[in-house]
Amino acid sequence: DVKVTQSSRYLVKRTGEKVFLECVQDMDHENMFWYRQDPGLGLRLIYFSYDVKMKEKGDIPEGYSVSREKKERFSLILESASTNQTSMYLCAIRTGDNYGYTFGSGTRLTVV
């Protein structure tokens, strides 16, 4: 089974800091996604990538950017963290022809 690793389970950052969230897969899947999860709002797509150096905006890209320099790694960047970016961030990869996702364990980010 594919393994999706998010580097941090918990992060606390200060307002205005630049924040990097990392996601690494151990296989060769092309499609990777960043979602944020908030109570009552479900999972909302921030950005996704369908190959190296390829990226597309999701539904809520404002305040975020991404980087995919290598196929196995997809990074989410908060250029200047704000308190409204306090959330659970989930990385996912598309596995197989059924379009199912495998999720990482999530990073709970608190911006103070």
Added chain:
Amino acid sequence: GENVEQHPSTLSVQEGDSAVIKCTYSDSASNYFPWYKQELGKRPQLIIDIRSNVGEKKDQRIAVTLNKTAKHFSLHITETQPEDSAVYFCAARSDDYKLSFGAGTTVTVRA
């Protein structure tokens, strides 16, 4: 883009009873509908999915039904057990890569 609505937001059932969660979607071109279960503190995990060329799919105590005409699909859990307590998310495939998720249903199974 695709818009997925999910109801109810919370559901409390007696152990042994059935639970039903309903979702509607907006894009008639959507053709793949997975359901994810997220236990407390854990990542969402795929529990069952259905494609648009199938009306119903069952896997032990869980089943999913799809009504393409009405653009809605439902998750059915029978003989609920305490380990079924979790947040459940429905989703619909809106294009080749993206899944759009519902807001989630918190299911609590009372012993």
